[in-house]
Amino acid sequence: MHGAQLDAIEREADARRHLLSPAEEMAKLGEESRPLLAYGEGIYVVDTRGRRLIDGPAGMWCTQVGYARQEIADAIAAQAMKLSYNSPWYTTNSPAAELAARIAEMTPGDLNRIFFTTGGSTAVDSALRFTEFYNNVLGRPDKKRIIVRKDGYHGSTNLTAACSGRAGNWPNFDIEQDRIVFISSPNMRLADGKSETEFLDHLVAEFQQTLEELGADTVAAFLAEPLLASGGVIIPPKGYHARIKALCEQHDIVYISDEVVTAFGRCGEWFASEKMFGVVPDIITFAKGVTSGYVPLGGLAISEKLLARVSGENAKGSYFTNGYTYTGHPVSCAAALANIAIMEKSNLLDHVRAMSEHFAAGLRSLADLPLVADVRSNGLVGCVECLADKTHVVADDFDRKIGARIDAICFDLGLIVRPIGHMCVLSPPLIITREEIDRMISILRQGILQAADELARGDISQI
Incomplete structure (x- = not known):
């Protein structure tokens, strides 16, 4: 194990012992830490384990011009x-x-x-x-x-x-x-x-x-x-x-x-x-x-x-x-x-306007998937609302677990999604390209389909 890996392990331990994070689940305080990011470039972040992830929420709706801008x-x-x-x-x-x-x-x-x-x-x-x-x-x-x-x-x-x-x-x-x-x-x-x-x-x-x-x-x-x-x-x-x-x-x-x-x-x-x-x-x-x-x-x-x-x-x-x-x-x-x-x-406002319809069309392509109850977007911010029973309007705790499961699957596939309960929210860095939007939507599609498949199989423990 080389020095960078040892340093990452030590920092993860520091986080578990000393950090109090926003929205901390207090029953698990000190038991687990959130993924430790090492660096970012463009629309991507890379964690200390080497996973390269599309930053789907743009941090917290904020990394407009992307990472590592000199x-x-x-x-x-x-x-x-x-x-x-x-x-x-x-x-x-x-x-x-x-x-x-x-x-x-x-x-x-x-x-x-x-x-x-x-x-x-x-x-x-x-x-x-x-x-x-x-x-x-x-x-x-x-x-x-x-x-x-x-x-x-x-x-x-x-x-x-x-x-x-x-x-x-x-x-x-x-x-x-x-x-x-x-x-x-x-x-x-x-x-x-x-x-x-x-x-x-x-x-x-x-x-x-x-x-x-x-x-x-x-x-x-x-x-x-x-x-x-x-x-x-x-x-x-x-x-x-x-x-x-x-x-x-x-x-x-x-x-x-x-x-x-x-x-x-x-x-x-x-x-x-x-x-x-x-x-x-x-x-x-x-x-x-x-x-x-x-x-x-x-x-x-x-x-x-x-x-x-x-x-x-x-x-x-x-x-x-x-x-x-x-x-x-x-x-x-x-x-x-x-x-x-x-x-x-970079005429970024023009770029956002040019990308907005492609982004919206990508989200709309998910509308007929199992679990998807609604799709909404404006500019480069969008939401895919997921419910176990699409006829319901109000989500329950089980729906929120499904949202968390979709998020976990997407993370493993290379995309950070912001799960707001049962809603998968994407608001990527504004510099995102058409090809990167397609990749982001493709991963979210896989995440929703896999979660729906697990639900159909009755693998509730995974959800």
């Missing part, structure tokens, strides 16, 4: 040597200023003021804190409720976790929900026979009724992903966002578009809200793809119209004191600028 590594190193840090409380830095200007060019409408955070959770948390600040300055201390949707996901801070409508994240945490109000998921599978138009009308009516019951003067914000990513790539009926936004405008409610997943090319646009989903929000949050995951960074873009109501002569002596030690971190912002330069130089 341009980003050089930008990080150069900025670290030039200015590794500045306190954002009383200084700023050139990369942060330049990146803010670049992002303001990309955002829709008048969302021209950028606030940087450490990632997606803190971006959404900061957006929600801004609505608190905003309404307090305006003398509306009771206008604080936040309307969110079932199946949505918005983060892991105390407030954003409370806004996340995936109940599986809640057990054994004290979720603060006094101000949080949930409305229905816009999932067409839950339409109960309604047409898309009828379902849209139903969802809008529910929102109106919720405002009437709560009192619109108590509602500060509506928080929504353009598509519900972690909920299973749920795509609302066409026109949904525009109609909800109109009601928000009518009742002076801040519309927040959580684009932590969908921004920076995932749907073929810098930001998906306006061009893909027909809405200009008041606030947009972002993270993940802004640096292609090379270093942490998040942020939000705020409408000038909103800011005008609480700044200048309208400030009433207020300070927006929300902030972080690493707000506008110079190294992170330099990485983001390099990432954007790569995307522009």
Whole structure:
């Protein structure tokens, strides 16, 4: 056994003994470790056992330009040597200023003021804190409720976790929900026979009724992903966002578009809200793809119209004191600028648009397989929903075991799938080619067929 193998074994042991990972199954704490990755290149990662894997989820929806991009590594190193840090409380830095200007060019409408955070959770948390600040300055201390949707996901801070409508994240945490109000998921599978138009009308009516019951003067914000990513790539009926936004405008409610997943090319646009989903929000949050995951960074873009109501002569002596030690971190912002330069130089948004239909067609080719209940996609993010009984709408624990089994089979065949319970989600690096999409779909097909075969044979222990 050579040195690299011994080192890998030691690191795996370190992980078992000392790491506490996200979504850790506590009954197995210390008994097993997750696959230890050694390096990445392009759309692939390689683990310490030499397995070469297509990174189907792009890390966590984020490695847009792929792994081992020298341009980003050089930008990080150069900025670290030039200015590794500045306190954002009383200084700023050139990369942060330049990146803010670049992002303001990309955002829709008048969302021209950028606030940087450490990632997606803190971006959404900061957006929600801004609505608190905003309404307090305006003398509306009771206008604080936040309307969110079932199946949505918005983060892991105390407030954003409370806004996340995936109940599986809640057990054994004290979720603060006094101000949080949930409305229905816009999932067409839950339409109960309604047409898309009828379902849209139903969802809008529910929102109106919720405002009437709560009192619109108590509602500060509506928080929504353009598509519900972690909920299973749920795509609302066409026109949904525009109609909800109109009601928000009518009742002076801040519309927040959580684009932590969908921004920076995932749907073929810098930001998906306006061009893909027909809405200009008041606030947009972002993270993940802004640096292609090379270093942490998040942020939000705020409408000038909103800011005008609480700044200048309208400030009433207020300070927006929300902030972080690493707000506008110079190294992170330099990485983001390099990432954007790569995307522009390679016309990556055009590439995503060109690949989107091929990706969608590949996913649709799986629709008639055993276990496959639904297929959904937009841009380069898609979901294959698998159920033991395809006539069911709601998954159970057994369906989730099937999802885990499909994931395990695909891993052995060379593909990382993100199993969200019973749903197989793919959101590959944006640089993926047609041939690589075909390979990815082929492996997922094999995984689903093998799991279906094991289920038919009654090999429940394997599932």
